Amino acid sequence: MTFLTIEHLEKSFGPTRVVKDFSLSVEKGEFVSFLGPSGCGKTTVLRMVAGFETPTSGTIRIDGKDVTHLRPNQRSIGMVFQAYALFPNLTVAENVAFGLKVKGVGGEERARRVQEMLQMIGLPDLGARYPFQLSGGQQQRVALARALAPRPQVLLLDEPLSALDAKIRVSLRAQIREIQRDLGITTIFVTHDQEEALSISDRVAVMYGGIAEQIGRPFEIYNRPATRFVAEFVGQLNRIEAAVLDPNAGRVRIGHQEVALSRPLPAGERVTLACRPEAVSLGAAPGRDLILPAEITEVDFLGAVIRVKAKAGLSTLSLDTFNRPDQPPPQPGDRVQVSLAPADLLVLEG
Amino acid sequence: MTVQDLSPRAPVAGPVPGSLPAPGPGRRFRPNLASPKVWSWIAFVLGLLYFFLPLIGMFEFSLRARRGEYSFDAYRNVLSDPQFVATFSYSVVMALCTIVLGVLIVAPTAFWVRLKLPWLRPYVEFVTLLPLVIPPIVIVFGYIRLYNTSSWLPMTGTAMGTNILLMFGYATLSLPYMYRAVDTGLRTIDVGTLTEAAQSLGAGWGTILGRIILPNVLVSILSGAFLTFAIVIGEYVLAALLNRPAFGPYMVWMGGNRAYEPAALAVIAFTITWACMGLIQLATRLSKHNRVERR
Structure with missing residues (x-):
């Protein structure tokens, strides 16, 4: 059942429309990420759900109740900010207790709930500390506990991991997901980091220019991007220029090979195709019938993975191979063959 | 071929600029007057003398009430004067009321301007600076003209009304200090995000x-409050022209009628002001989250 419904949401600042006809339905307990570059409107949508911005038009419903024009403190939402936003004058325990106190939860129940929250975030002994005595990761965990303590209906996370270093980000995002699953709380997570969005979410809304370009499961977003922007923004992409032979039958020529794609093509003489690095193999590979001669131009040894760039005709293809200790990596200048399956080729339109 | 060592560690021939030459046998110690450091010290000492000599002189004079020896007679006379107690108590009460009024006006205003109306900030700052350029005598004559007994709001008709008027006047005079103190405090915290988090x-x-x-801006509010306190305790024009029994007019009256007591009063007034400044420092140190932060 849909728990959070956003319908035809619009927001303009002066003459600038920053959110255009944004609609989204979120199930109860679902984790949805808004992914997009800076200025795409993802934070504005989140702030409208929180009540910090008033929509120009459209409606927001939480559990069937229209909250579009309710004040933020009447919406039963919990929010975690990029800058932690812990109250500097209050200790960790007082920060977590703040929402409960505002709600009028009694002293004993409040203390029990605070301890439960601190236990949940793995900081049971830091209740007496002040925010500045904590690391960034600890502060953000306290901010999460504070947001969850009053048991909000919806949890909003506004780039909560952006200010943290890489290692903490990975561990904290796993912790956020675990807590969210345990509590079954409906969550919206805003990020510009695609790996974060793909790894943590039930669904991802990719936004660009105030529009939701595609809303879908991470697997769909990555493997079946609906628009050129989604294809280019999410993950790495190899572009291959091809000549269109028969648009209705999806026949194209790449280099000297004719390839039949599984879908009709837009009218025109040329088309840009794309594929992910993992769809390209070094040398011939079973099921990958499209074989192109190429020259290695760059080799990046990343440890477990070796990222290779190879020039095939006019296109430079990026591909990943696993490191094998018994087999040295190819060298720039080596002449090789690369292979890919026509079914893995995406057509970039627009 | 010789190589010249141009590294920063290379010994420099001759005296190092700014250093004093070592006194050798047969040479007298002479400070290097070309050094900027020497001039800094001279300026500092002159500044200290400029500020402290009059105070020391005044303090010394206040101790000479008894002929031929130093004593605290002048202080004793002042402190035992019932008028001192009455006027000082009156001014303290007025100062506290002014502080409350000032905080009630300034804190929400500065908060709201910072949060919702940042474009209004230059205008608000300009308004808060006006008491520095408009003399108190203009303000008080304005009050008298607007609120006299034949006006639509005859506040000067009663003692309480005049007290309230005086408090408003004091709040106006202390506005530049209170606003700046609170605004500076607000600048140190992320007002917008903290507000949204709380909402x-x-x-x-x-x-x-x-x-x-x-x-979170308590220390700033306290510094504004102590500055207000110091202003109210020494203020003369408003209190005298509104004919209220405040400490400022009492000091002036004392100055015209006694010899040593005015100096003693001035020392007491300075002590109060410095105590206020000390209290600002103390409040900063005692503020729990600030105290831990400094460690």
Whole structure:
């Protein structure tokens, strides 16, 4: 059942429309990420759900109740900010207790709930500390506990991991997901980091220019991007220029090979195709019938993975191979063959 | 071929600029007057003398009430004067009321301007600076003209009304200091995000201001409060022209009628001002989250 419904949401600042006809339905307990570059409107949508911005038009419903024009403190939402936003004058325990106190939860129940929250975030002994005595990761965990303590209906996370270093980000995002699953709380997570969005979410809304370009499961977003922007923004992409032979039958020529794609093509003489690095193999590979001669131009040894760039005709293809200790990596200048399956080729339109 | 060592560690021939030459046999120690450091010290000492000599002289004079020896007679006379107690108590009460009024006006205004109306800030700052350029005598004559007994709001008709008027006057005079102190405090915290965080937790404006914003700018409010206190205790023009029994007019009256007591009063007034400044420092140190932060 849909728990959070956003319908035809619009927001303009002066003459600038920053959110255009944004609609989204979120199930109860679902984790949805808004992914997009800076200025795409993802934070504005989140702030409208929180009540910090008033929509120009459209409606927001939480559990069937229209909250579009309710004040933020009447919406039963919990929010975690990029800058932690812990109250500097209050200790960790007082920060977590703040929402409960505002709600009028009694002293004993409040203390029990605070301890439960601190236990949940793995900081049971830091209740007496002040925010500045904590690391960034600890502060953000306290901010999460504070947001969850009053048991909000919806949890909003506004780039909560952006200010943290890489290692903490990975561990904290796993912790956020675990807590969210345990509590079954409906969550919206805003990020510009695609790996974060793909790894943590039930669904991802990719936004660009105030529009939701595609809303879908991470697997769909990555493997079946609906628009050129989604294809280019999410993950790495190899572009291959091809000549269109028969648009209705999806026949194209790449280099000297004719390839039949599984879908009709837009009218025109040329088309840009794309594929992910993992769809390209070094040398011939079973099921990958499209074989192109190429020259290695760059080799990046990343440890477990070796990222290779190879020039095939006019296109430079990026591909990943696993490191094998018994087999040295190819060298720039080596002449090789690369292979890919026509079914893995995406057509970039627009 | 010789190589010249141009590294920073290379010994420099001759005296190092700014250093004093070592006194050798048969040479007298002479400070290097070309050094900027020497001039800095001279300026500093001159400044100290400029500020402290009159105070020392005044203090010394206040101790000479008894002929031929130093004593605290002048202080004793002042402190035992019932008028001193009455006027000082009156001014203290007025100062406290002014502080409350000032905080009630300035804190929500500065908070709101910072949060919702940042474009209004230059105008508000300009308004708060006006008391520095408009003399108190203009303000008080304005008050008298507007609120005299034949006006639509005859506040000067009663003692309480005049007291309230005086408090408003004091609040106006201390506005530049109070506003700046609070605004500086607000600048040190992320007002917008803290407010939104509190709102998302269900807090209303009163809770946000009282439990989040004010405690975080408490030190700034206290410094504004102590400055207000010092202004009110020494203020003369408003109190004299509104004919209120304040400490300022008492000091002036004392100055015209006694010899040593005015100097003693001035020392007491200075002590109060410095005590206020000391209290600002103390408040900063005692503020729990600030205290731990400095470690």
